[in-house]
Amino acid sequence: MTATVSHSSRSFHDRFVALFYGQFHRLNRFLDRLSGDPELAADLAQKSLVKLYQRGSLPGRPDAWLITVALNLFRNARSTVSRRQRLVTVGRDRARLALDQLPERERQLLLLMAEGMSYHDMATTLELNEASVGTLLARAKRAFREHCDAAFDPS
Amino acid sequence: MLHSTHLDDEQVQRFLHQEYTAQPGSLLRHLEVCGECRAGLTGAQREEDEVLALLAQADHAPPNIEVAVVVARARRRRVIWIRWAAGGLLAVGLAGAADAAAGSLVRGWMSALAARSTRTPGPEVVPSAPVAAVSPIGGIAVVPGASFVVLFQDAQRVGEARVVVTDGTELVVRARSGAATFTSSSDRLVVDNRGSTADFDITIPSGAIRVEIRIGDRRVFVKDGTRITTVAPASGLYRIGLTRRIP
Numbered sequence: 001m002t003a004t005v006s007h008s009s010r011s012f013h014d015r016f017v018a019l020f021y022g023q024f025h026r027l028n029r030f031l032d033r034l035s036g037d038p039e040l041a042a043d044l045a046q047k048s049l050v051k052l053y054q055r056g057s058l059p060g061r062p063d064a065w066l067i068t069v070a071l072n073l074f075r076n077a078r079s080t081v082s083r084r085q086r087l088v089t090v091g092r093d094r095a096r097l098a099l100d101q102l103p104e105r106e107r108q109l110l111l112l113m114a115e116g117m118s119y120h121d122m123a124t125t126l127e128l129n130e131a132s133v134g135t136l137l138a139r140a141k142r143a144f145r146e147h148c149d150a151a152f153d154p155s
Numbered sequence: 156m157l158h159s160t161h162l163d164d165e166q167v168q169r170f171l172h173q174e175y176t177a178q179p180g181s182l183l184r185h186l187e188v189c190g191e192c193r194a195g196l197t198g199a200q201r202e203e204d205e206v207l208a209l210l211a212q213a214d215h216a217p218p219n220i221e222v223a224v225v226v227a228r229a230r231r232r233r234v235i236w237i238r239w240a241a242g243g244l245l246a247v248g249l250a251g252a253a254d255a256a257a258g259s260l261v262r263g264w265m266s267a268l269a270a271r272s273t274r275t276p277g278p279e280v281v282p283s284a285p286v287a288a289v290s291p292i293g294g295i296a297v298v299p300g301a302s303f304v305v306l307f308q309d310a311q312r313v314g315e316a317r318v319v320v321t322d323g324t325e326l327v328v329r330a331r332s333g334a335a336t337f338t339s340s341s342d343r344l345v346v347d348n349r350g351s352t353a354d355f356d357i358t359i360p361s362g363a364i365r366v367e368i369r370i371g372d373r374r375v376f377v378k379d380g381t382r383i384t385t386v387a388p389a390s391g392l393y394r395i396g397l398t399r400r401i402p
Contacts, residue, residue, distance in 0.1 A: 013226070016222075016226070017222050020222040020225065021222070024220065024222075025217050028217055028218065029214060029217070032213075032214060032215055033210060033213050033214065036213070038215035038216075038218070039380050039381060040362075041215075042218040042220065043361070043362060045220075046220060046224075046225050046228065049225045049229075050225055050228050050229040053225065053226060053229035054229050077362065093212050093213065094209075094212075095209045095210060095212040095213040096212075096213045098209070099210075099213060110206070110210075111210070113172075114206075114207055114210050118174070119169070119172070119174045131165070132165065133165075133168075133174075134164060134165035134166070134167070134168030134169045134172075134174070135163075135164045135165045135168070137168050138164035138165075138167065138168050138199070139164070141202055141203065141206050142202075144206055144209070145202065145205065145206060145209075148209055
């Protein structure tokens with residue numbers, strides 16, 4: 001019994017290490033774009049992976065699981081983040097400014113799409129009707145580009 | 156069956172992302188004959204390419220985090236949790252033993268604790284308005300705002316503050332010897348230490364964005380993001396003298 005547990009836990013560790021190298025930068029990039037705060041992004045990406053390690057086993061869809069956990073952690077930190085965003089976005093590039101101007105749901109949807117998430121997973125993660133994900137995405141992309149153009153226009 | 160109307164946003168996006176499952180044959184046949192929809196699809200693809208390129212502009216350089224650091228953090232938290240649980244069990248055991256003694260003060264404390272625990276639990280409260288401790292107490296825990304100041308009202312004749320940064324979520328100030336009066340709000344914690352000779356332990360959450368510690372109008376410690384500036388030697392445990400002279 002002990003040998004089985006030991007073997008199982010070692011193989012989990014190995015699988016976690018492989019997953020870390022495949023997912024950390026993707027998770028960090030998603031959180032970085034979402035928050036505009038690289039330190040917070042790195043911290044939340046680590047915390048998400050810490051939670052996965054403490055879980056002791058890999059979920060069926062580790063990438064979707066990690067994104068969901070990261071989003072929940074971000075929501076918990078949101079009040080602090082929103083206060084900071086007002087400070088850090090001054091003078092940042094137009095993509096950052098445009099992202100900050102999107103409604104939260106559109107921003108999250110756009111960023112999940114950029115990470116290649118399926119419509120089903122996006123709908124589940126953001127509690128949306130799956131049948132309207134494409135329409136919402138088209139709207140989010142259009143709004144993002146308009147905000148980018150507005151940020152680029154010196155007038 | 157041929158699509159009789161042009162593709163809408165939902166259909167275009169699903170086609171782009173290979174999420175289109177309903178009658179793909181009819182969609183393809185429509186695209187073969189409808190130049191307007193083909194142009195719309197090409198435009199949507201171009202727009203997506205531009206959006207992805209613009210998003211990449213917002214990226215910061217990725218951090219250099221090793222998997223060993225994450226694993227160690229996960230294991231450390233587990234150990235901390237076990238220590239807290241063990242400490243709690245020990246405290247309950249000691250309280251039970253003390254309660255058995257006739258006339259014990261512990262009985263009164265336990266009664267008060269039991270009365271508090273029977274209240275209906277409410278949501279976690281983050282102090283947003285000033286809250287003053289009614290009498291000198293041993294410590295206080297608050298969730299710090301984006302920019303938070305811990306203010307010791309006066310320099311002391313003797314005493315020091317020991318500061319550590321941890322993975323927790325609360326900023327804790329505890330008088331290790333003696334007591335003090337604390338007043339807190341969302342951006343400030345005032346320690347009324349006038350005439351005190353107490354030593355203090357201060358725990359700052361690593362997630363706190365900016366925390367300053369001041370003695371009167373003298374700034375002795377600043378945590379700004381991950382950067383720490385202090386009068387004390389950097390060692391993980393920062394020992395800051397509360398006396399008038401900088402040590």
